[in-house]
Amino acid sequence: MVAGETSGDLLAGLLMDGMKARWPQMAAAGIGGPRMAAHGFEAWWPHDKLAVRGYFEVLRHYRSISRIREQLAERLLRERPDAFIGIDAPDFNLGLEARLKRAGIRSIHFVCPSIWAWRGGRAKKLAASADHVLCLFPFEPELLQRHGVAATYVGHPLADVIPLAPPRSAARAKLGLPDDVPVLAVLPGSRRSEIEMIAPVFLETVQRLSTLRPDLRFVLPVVPGLRELVEPLRERLAPDAALMLVDGQSHEALAACDVTLIASGTATLEAALFKRPMVIAYRMNALSWQLMRHMAYQPWVGLPNILCRDFVVPERLQAAANPQTLASDVLNWLDTPAKAEAVERRFEELHHLLRRDTGRTATHAIAQVLEA
Incomplete structure (x- = not known):
């Protein structure tokens, strides 16, 4: 799992509630924060390493973020988990998911990127990256299915x-x-x-x-x-x-x-x-x-x-x-x-x-x- 900032850590922690109930022995690791750690998540890197917003802000941190993604990909390809779940952070996660998907590792993206708000071209990238998308909002699955992306509306965990x-x-x-x-x-x-x-x-x-x-x-x-x-x-x-x-x-x-x-x-x-x-x-x-x-x-x-x-x-x-x-x-x-x-x-x-x-x-x- 990868959650790239405080909000992603919150969403992932709430998701892990349901996953642990179904799979009590589940092991999860990757990039995350304290809410995920409370569910037994092993953070190989802290989530705030990815907490950068804005094109020019990202450029300043591009080399270090790219190095983390490469090291993470190599480790996941060696260890081959049953699934990879990218929590939001599409600029980091979609490319990683595409690489894992090509290698036969199930790839799930939690939180539909805001293609309905801006950067609609991401729909094609999403189709190549994720086996399934978990959507927070009710209008998103139909929009994604038009682009050939399998998706499920799961509601927003904060509402629960x-x-x-x-x-x-x-x-x-x-x-x-x-x-x-x-x-x-x-x-x-x-x-x-x-x-x-x-x-x-x-x-x-x-x-x-x-x-x-x-x-x-x-x-x-x-x-x-x-x-x-x-x-x-x-x-x-x-x-x-x-x-x-x-x-x-x-x-x-x-x-x-x-x-x-x-x-x-x-x-x-x-x-x-x-x-x-x-x-x-x-x-x-x-x-x-x-x-x-x-x-x-x-x-x-x-x-x-x-x-x-x-x-x-x-x-x-x-x-x-x-x-x-x-x-x-x-x-x-x-x-x-x-x-x-x-x-x-x-x-x-x-x-x-x-x-x-x-x-x-x-x-x-x-x-x-x-x-x-």
Whole structure:
């Protein structure tokens, strides 16, 4: 198995729940993180070695990532596992999967690449790489089958884990937050590059909001290993804010908050499953942005908006992600409770759609591939 970042580690850990239930003696190894390790996964490399986003950011790390992929491929070809499962990370995994598939090793890709959003040419590469694709979203299998790719909709494992009724009071108690104050969860991303590009503007927004709304409290979950980047930014950019940094605990922060300011990515879906109004923002290297925006097939970048096929929450990208605009968006949610309640109802419908006992459903699909 290969999971290339924090979100992939989370998905893989949830998948391994189902796999271990069916195959208690299963051994799994490759590239992964702590959630996979909790299920007995042997990490030959840590998942954060692959946690790079953006064309030019990837180029800087290309040699080291390529070396890891080559060493991993050689080891898997020697040891010949019953199956290889690539968890997202298509730039790393698809080429590896194609090589393993040609050698007769069953290759499964978990999470359909976003060919419906951009880079549709990946469909052909996917057909050559994976024996089967496990899809998180209901519209994906039909799209893949048009390109000759076998696929199964397994739902999103987060929809099984996150409760339909978010435990707001319990989460606030765990974080030491009162029940009677407004709370903003600030999630600037899980990658080092995201902390460098996005956390500064988020913290400037926090400082601005703390001046406009002195009663507003803030909680920022920090990914393990990145606190040394966040602490100096917090001291410099949001010195006066009632801001709490917590290690991990992003789900507690989302359950506890009234609104979240959040970087585009898997975390936005988690926020939707917690039924939280949000402001989605993203910044990246300017050259990467110019390349990616010309490849987009649809007007949305945030998963909640993509799944709802509408701008149900604001998206602020690049220059639009500035403290003035982001603070205004946050206050708009806080000051219009009817609007917030409407989006919460929309997210509850989405939660029911995505709840499919993913671990069991995906394991059944994997078993069929192994038995074919």
